[in-house]
Amino acid sequence: MISEKMMQLGKKRSVIREIFEYSKKRKAEIGAENVFDFSIGNPSVAAPETVKNVMIDLLANTDPVALHGYTSAQGDAGVRAAIAKDIAEEFDVTVDPNLIYMTCGAAASLTVSLHAICLPGDEVIALAPFFPEYRVFVEKAGASLRVVPTLDGSFQMDFDAIAAAINEKTKAIIINSPNNPTGVIFPEADIAKLGELLRAKEAELGTEIYLITDEPYRKLVYGGLHVAYVPKHYARTLVCYSYSKALSLPGERIGYILVSPDMPAAGDVYAAICGAGRALGFVCAPSLLQYTVAKCLRDTADVSVYAANRALLCDSLRKMGYQVTEPDGAFYLFVKAAEADAYAFCDRAKQFELLLVPSDDFGCPGYVRIAYCVETETIRRALPAFEKLMETYR
Amino acid sequence: MISEKMMQLGKKRSVIREIFEYSKKRKAEIGAENVFDFSIGNPSVAAPETVKNVMIDLLANTDPVALHGYTSAQGDAGVRAAIAKDIAEEFDVTVDPNLIYMTCGAAASLTVSLHAICLPGDEVIALAPFFPEYRVFVEKAGASLRVVPTLDGSFQMDFDAIAAAINEKTKAIIINSPNNPTGVIFPEADIAKLGELLRAKEAELGTEIYLITDEPYRKLVYGGLHVAYVPKHYARTLVCYSYSKALSLPGERIGYILVSPDMPAAGDVYAAICGAGRALGFVCAPSLLQYTVAKCLRDTADVSVYAANRALLCDSLRKMGYQVTEPDGAFYLFVKAAEADAYAFCDRAKQFELLLVPSDDFGCPGYVRIAYCVETETIRRALPAFEKLMETYR
Incomplete structure (x- = not known):
């Protein structure tokens, strides 16, 4: 029952x-x-150490009614402005703070995004190997997961396989770089090529395909490698970020969704994200953590x-x-x-x-x-x- | 699209x-x-003030890896044990810590509960006036909301109206006492009478009806009035609690769901709650807040x-x-x-x-x-x- x-x-x-x-x-x-x-x-x-100091300072010196009160559902405006400014500076891009939605971590970033865009019968592509909860999240959002393998041994994108998997039901593709479980990073040239492929498929099929980039490991990189800023290469991108891994705060549940300002009808997609967050019961991301991460944006x-x-x-x-x-x-x-x-x-x-x-x-x-x-x-x-x-x- | x-x-x-x-x-x-x-x-x-002191003390004197790490999905075992002990003592009842599930606040308590128990076509009853988000939460869980008025002027339960509204599709009834928006409390005798009615209807229809009691205001009561412990009167009860209002922490998102140990197949229902929390992307309730409320259980x-x-x-x-x-x-x-x-x-x-x-x-x-x-x-x-x-x- x-x-x-x-x-x-x-x-x-x-x-x-x-x-x-x-x-x-x-x-x-x-x-x-x-x-x-x-x-x-x-x-x-x-x-x-900064995280601890910032949290203690906020607790000791901020009006608790403001500190622990509801923020706007999409997140505190000051916090979103700080995050937008930081990303804009780091990647030399335009970011709209009103297209950032604060979440309870990466899992929430993904579920809220999927519930915002998916309709029954939709397919979402994941590149194997992939974080197993993708399947749970996609199916709960009413869509089905289509698994596309990566290249044997290198775990890099297999463009032929991706192209073959895309059809008129494809609503989104999820990428995850650096990857869980392989640690592989997709080179910027491949992200650009993926963008081209998706645009071509959209034109061919007359559909809209979202690129969901799950990036909790963006700041955990070795040997000075560069991680591409995905919205530069594809307008219909949703960045799903979390501070769990970079700031070692996995239990605290804090992250965001960023809607690329170049996305057609970005405002509508953002509204659907706000609606999905509301309907799933998120209300707002934890307020103390919102204010904390805004002051630790360059820390890891x-x-x-x-x-x-x-x-x-x-x-x-x-x-x-x-x-x-x-x-x-x-x-x-x-x-x-x-x-x-x-x-x-x-x-x-x-x-x-x-x-x-x-x-x-x-x-x-x-x-x-x-x-x-x-x-x-x-x-x-x-x-x-x-x-x-x-x-x-x- | x-x-x-x-x-x-x-x-x-x-x-x-x-x-x-x-x-x-x-x-x-x-x-x-x-x-x-x-x-x-x-x-x-x-x-x-205790909340502030506890939080600062935890931050200053706990290993940050433990403090900010993932807890079990259902919440830290120590936290759940402390909450169970507190409720057991306050109401002189048996509480199973392994039937408590920590949530990101009352809204999450409700959505996770609804997604756990609802199937397409189900109906959920709310007593008007009711918190408007109930409709959003119920519909997102695939069920429909059936609104039953309360008694004119007193806003107390109208048992004839409730009885008339229950049918074979009725999966749950949500009550909220003290009530938002009226502040009305349902007397214990009425909770007992509701329990009797639901048991009679279950027997008559051969169905299972869950009683969801949304209790963020349980500790905000005037004139020394008593708020009934609902599971005493009906076994198939899910208590949805939040610390938002009692501890003035609405932005922090911390609460719990309690499954009555007297409920038939309580373990299955609890598993469905764990599954729903997982599928909706909650992962765990914010860890610092879990540890904090466990040390402030009698504070308001x-x-x-x-x-x-x-x-x-x-x-x-x-x-x-x-x-x-x-x-x-x-x-x-x-x-x-x-x-x-x-x-x-x-x-x-x-x-x-x-x-x-x-x-x-x-x-x-x-x-x-x-x-x-x-x-x-x-x-x-x-x-x-x-x-x-x-x-x-x-």
């Missing part, structure tokens, strides 16, 4: 959350230091820890014989499982207290995701377990 | 939000002190200000000839408009810089809602304007 679909979603949990819960149980059993949990993208590096958590972890893991695992894709950003390593069935591989890893995420739900079987947002010491101590695991396959 | 329905929702705004935005504009034009804005339920009393903002406002307004308006329903809780006064058309009445009030909310969207035309969560001085200075407004009708 209740929603069977919601019940199953609640019972099943995502595979990541499932391991996260197992990890808590296992740590209680054998001690936290003996479990090597690489399952969840919970930043291990503290939020920057100490990314050097992730860089060190990445180097240590990539080098060590390669030496052991693992097949590793070197990540350019985010804090995930995508590693080929040593047998065809990634679930079986993860089960065997568990015997060595290694908690890895099988890649099947990412739409790309045969791999595991290692979230290396952990203390470097944890990686160091986990290396013998990785070695022993590989030995069982020799 | 986008969702017309979401776009209209975003463009129209709620009538309350519309006035809220007009108020900001008008205040900028003629000075905030000259606008008497009674439109929005934004608490005027500061959050208790200084309700004496609202009590003083209520007395001043009720007395003064009655003397001027307004027909007033004395509120028992919350911070709203429901007043009969001096002409049949509440919109016309509100327009005329605007000429005196009085911003009131017409009752039509509350499902009960001919009244206005006065949110008296303002400074007492504002009411004092507004009284001549109320007098002048009434004069125009003499």
